[in-house]
Amino acid sequence: MPFEATIASFAHALVDPSRPAPAATRRGDGRPVERRFAVYRNNVAVALIGALEARYPVVRRLVGDDFFRAMAGAYVAAEKPRAPTLIHYGDSFPDFVAGFPPAGAVAYLADVARLENAWIEAYHAAEAAPLGLDALAATAPDAFETLRFRPHPAARLLRFAHPAASIWAASQGESEPRPPEIWAAEEALVTRPDADVFVRVLPPGGFAFAAALFSGASLGEAAALAAADGFDPGAHLVGLIEAGAFQSPISQEP
Amino acid sequence: MTGLKLASARGVGLLPGRAGVGFKPEHFEAILADAGEVGFFEVHAETYMGDGGPPHRRLEAIRAAYPLSLHGVGLSIGSPRPLDRDHLQRLKGLIGRYQPAQFSEHLAWSSHDEGFLADLLPLPYDDETLAIVCRHIDQTQEALGTRMLLENPSTYVQFSDSAIAETEFLAEIARRTGCGLLLDVNNVHVSATNHGFDPFAYLAAFPLRHVGEIHLAGYADATDDEGAPLLIDAHNSPVRAAVWALYQETVGRLGPTPTLIEWDNDVPAWPVLVDEARRADAAMARRADATGLRHAV
Numbered sequence: 001m002p003f004e005a006t007i008a009s010f011a012h013a014l015v016d017p018s019r020p021a022p023a024a025t026r027r028g029d030g031r032p033v034e035r036r037f038a039v040y041r042n043n044v045a046v047a048l049i050g051a052l053e054a055r056y057p058v059v060r061r062l063v064g065d066d067f068f069r070a071m072a073g074a075y076v077a078a079e080k081p082r083a084p085t086l087i088h089y090g091d092s093f094p095d096f097v098a099g100f101p102p103a104g105a106v107a108y109l110a111d112v113a114r115l116e117n118a119w120i121e122a123y124h125a126a127e128a129a130p131l132g133l134d135a136l137a138a139t140a141p142d143a144f145e146t147l148r149f150r151p152h153p154a155a156r157l158l159r160f161a162h163p164a165a166s167i168w169a170a171s172q173g174e175s176e177p178r179p180p181e182i183w184a185a186e187e188a189l190v191t192r193p194d195a196d197v198f199v200r201v202l203p204p205g206g207f208a209f210a211a212a213l214f215s216g217a218s219l220g221e222a223a224a225l226a227a228a229d230g231f232d233p234g235a236h237l238v239g240l241i242e243a244g245a246f247q248s249p250i251s252q253e254p
Numbered sequence: 255m256t257g258l259k260l261a262s263a264r265g266v267g268l269l270p271g272r273a274g275v276g277f278k279p280e281h282f283e284a285i286l287a288d289a290g291e292v293g294f295f296e297v298h299a300e301t302y303m304g305d306g307g308p309p310h311r312r313l314e315a316i317r318a319a320y321p322l323s324l325h326g327v328g329l330s331i332g333s334p335r336p337l338d339r340d341h342l343q344r345l346k347g348l349i350g351r352y353q354p355a356q357f358s359e360h361l362a363w364s365s366h367d368e369g370f371l372a373d374l375l376p377l378p379y380d381d382e383t384l385a386i387v388c389r390h391i392d393q394t395q396e397a398l399g400t401r402m403l404l405e406n407p408s409t410y411v412q413f414s415d416s417a418i419a420e421t422e423f424l425a426e427i428a429r430r431t432g433c434g435l436l437l438d439v440n441n442v443h444v445s446a447t448n449h450g451f452d453p454f455a456y457l458a459a460f461p462l463r464h465v466g467e468i469h470l471a472g473y474a475d476a477t478d479d480e481g482a483p484l485l486i487d488a489h490n491s492p493v494r495a496a497v498w499a500l501y502q503e504t505v506g507r508l509g510p511t512p513t514l515i516e517w518d519n520d521v522p523a524w525p526v527l528v529d530e531a532r533r534a535d536a537a538m539a540r541r542a543d544a545t546g547l548r549h550a551v
Contacts, residue, residue, distance in 0.1 A: 001415060003382050004334040010375065011366035024378065025411035032479040036448070039410040039476070039486060040373055047372035080369025084328025084341055085303045089370075124304030153305070195308055 014040055015080070048076040048089065055090045056116045058171045059097070059109060071100055087124060091117055111164035115188060118156035119199065122192040125154035130193035130244035136237075139250070145220035149213050149246040154192035157211055161185050165201045193244025200243055205231045210240055269294045269321050269355045269467065271510030272538065273531035276518060282312050284524035289319065291528045293535075294355070296323040296514050302352075303344050317352050323467065323514070324354035328370065331390045331404070332377040333363035342397040349398055356466060358403035358436045359394070361387065361424065378413035379423040391431040403466050404428075405436035408444040408473075408487035420445075425461035435461065438469035439500045440493070440516075444485040448478075453500055462508050470501060470534060471516040490519035493530060502537050510538040 001009075001024055009022040021037035052072040053060055060068040075096045081089040094117055097103055098110035130152055139147065158164075165188040166180035187207035189200045202210065209226035217225065223233035240246065274294035277285075285291075295316050302309055316322065329341060349357060362374035377383050395402055406424060418426075428435055437460060446453035472491030478484040493501075493515070505511060515530045 003378070003386065006378055006413065006415075007334055007363060007366060011368050011371065014371060014375075015368050021411070024413050024415065026414060027412075033411050035477070035479045036410040036484060039484070040375060043373040044371050051372075081372065082369055084330070084338070084365065084370045085300050085344070086370075086372060087301065087304055122307075124307045124309070126305035127307075127310075154307075192307065195311060 108162035131246040269512035273534035421459040434466035
């Protein structure tokens with residue numbers, strides 16, 4: 001059999017458990033090889049499900065090992081990695097969770113998955129010197145309106161219909177996680193200004209303000225977009241800078 | 255193999271003829287507190303293909319203190335399909351950044367139309383597959399600018415139309431491409447058990463002069479369709495007695511050789527891993543004592 005056909009039949013049988021082991025691997029005397037071939041199927045499942053377990057530990061904790069394994073198994077059957085870099089595998093798992101009917105009763109699960117995906121993206125993101133508050137101190141007050149900021153490569157903004165960041169935070173310790181006291185939508189910022197990844201819940205208006213700055217709006221434009229009763233753009237900006245949301249330097253280009 | 259340079263010629267040094275271990279982040283603090291316990295560290299290249307962050311910070315600290323071996327698990331050299339150019343570029347970037355003493359990959363395939371299948375999958379051995387594997391190794395060595403080592407696989411099935419013995423296949427690859435070989439002694443024992451051949455005869459037929467590194471690992475026990483022993487290359491436990499015996503035989507012929515303890519799953523405490531490495535060092539020292547040789551390689 002040509003090499004291409006041999007490998008194609010092996011790959012087809014590997015991803016489809018209803019197929020028998022490929023004919024090319026059968027022993028000349030006709031002895032069965034199904035359990036031998038099953039080692040390869042098991043290796044693939046263990047590696048890919050294991051990658052999801054490592055990426056989504058809180059989702060796993062929230063639903064339990066057995067449920068997670070079944071849900072991850074369904075994802076793995078539908079979505080194989082497109083590249084050999086398994087550290088990036090599973091970035092579409094949150095969308096899969098959102099559309100996975102057996103998880104429908106846990107409405108916040110997909111939001112928690114989105115947060116965990118952002119966490120691991122921040123963990124592997126490029127290094128960059130975060131912008132410090134000293135840069136603001138060096139700016140003339142009448143130039144503030146025109147300042148523009150560049151998001152730090154690790155910074156991720158998220159908006160949840162559920163208190164996903166609080167649920168995530170409550171699941172970090174050893175003890176049994178408690179449900180949040182206030183059940184409300186949350187907005188969160190994930191950053192890694194140096195070695196450690198941080199997750200912060202943003203105050204009201206914070207997402208719109210930060211998203212505008214991240215997409216290149218000037219400070220004046222972003223403040224206007226986020227304007228609401230009691231919204232203090234100065235306090236929000238200081239909070240974002242202290243979180244390491246931007247990279248150095250700032251610019252004053254129009 | 256024109257234009258290839260040995261790693262030593264690039265000024266990055268060779269791995270020492272002693273035992274090393276796979277680097278695991280959970281051992282990071284113990285390693286830095288415990289300098290010199292092992293001769294080198296090896297890492298899976300794909301684990302370090304993120305842009306930045308803690309993995310790179312740790313690897314930089316390890317690389318500053320130890321020789322490094324870069325081991326790929328995703329290049330799919332044994333596939334009929336062309337090599338992934340993007341992946342070669344990622345490997346090249348890592349080699350440029352960390353200047354490892356050597357780079358190794360597997361006689362296996364892992365990607366096809368379905369995607370990356372996250373396992374080291376077997377191929378038949380014949381003239382057609384030999385030519386393709388050699389072409390892929392030529393392309394890899396050319397793209398990376400370094401000589402690579404190719405590792406013998408653990409296999410659970412064989413192909414009815416394989417026409418060349420694995421040892422002969424590897425010898426011919428090394429002859430045609432100039433690549434070195436990574437002899438995984440655990441893989442020899444696993445495959446020998448699974449397919450009913452004599453592992454010592456395999457060693458006797460193996461082109462040892464091309465070996466630049468040895469791997470040792472633990473395996474798991476299972477049974478095949480007929481209840482016969484089927485060993486799984488699990489990297490989750492200590493090296494077993496049968497593999498130590500094969501290793502002693504190997505270093506008896508080869509002399510001190512960079513030897514990696516692979517323990518990737520159910521990773522033990524640091525001192526347990528160090529003990530395994532010391533055992534490999536002791537096996538190499540026994541050989542040196544017996545022959546009076548200090549450095550045969």
